[in-house]
Amino acid sequence: QLQLVESGGGLVQPGGSLRLSCAASGFHLDYYAIGWFRQTPGKEREGVSCISSSGISTKYVDSVRGRFTISRDNARNTVYLQMNSLKPEDTAVYYCAADFEPGSNFCSVIGDSGPYDYWGQGTPVTVSS
Secondary structure, three states, X not given: OOEEEEEOOEEEOOOOOEEEEXXXXXXXXXXXXXXXEEEOOOOOOEEEEEEOOOOOOEEEOOOOOOOEEEEEEHHHOEEEEEEOOOOHHHOEEEEEEEEXXXXXXXXXXXXXXXXXXXXXXXXEEEEOO
């Protein structure tokens, strides 16, 4: 059974940092591009960042570029999202998602779901003083 599990969310003060993890079970994550998305109540889900299966290509939306860093550790079957200089507007439930793209330099954060087929259950992030 293919499963993605996010962790690492929580409550942090503005300016603080969190590292989210997306762990895969039931499949080899290195064949997949991984995207991170977020959603707040009453708003559409939005793409945040993605990394290609090759690990060569990464993308970020403008609102997080320079503050967030996506990376992958295929040996641990895990993708990470390091979030620094957090702002209250980063508050959301964060989801990771997987798109089967073996050996590809492609990934996407376009739209509310991109090309992703498999999704985790989400981890909440609250940025507040």
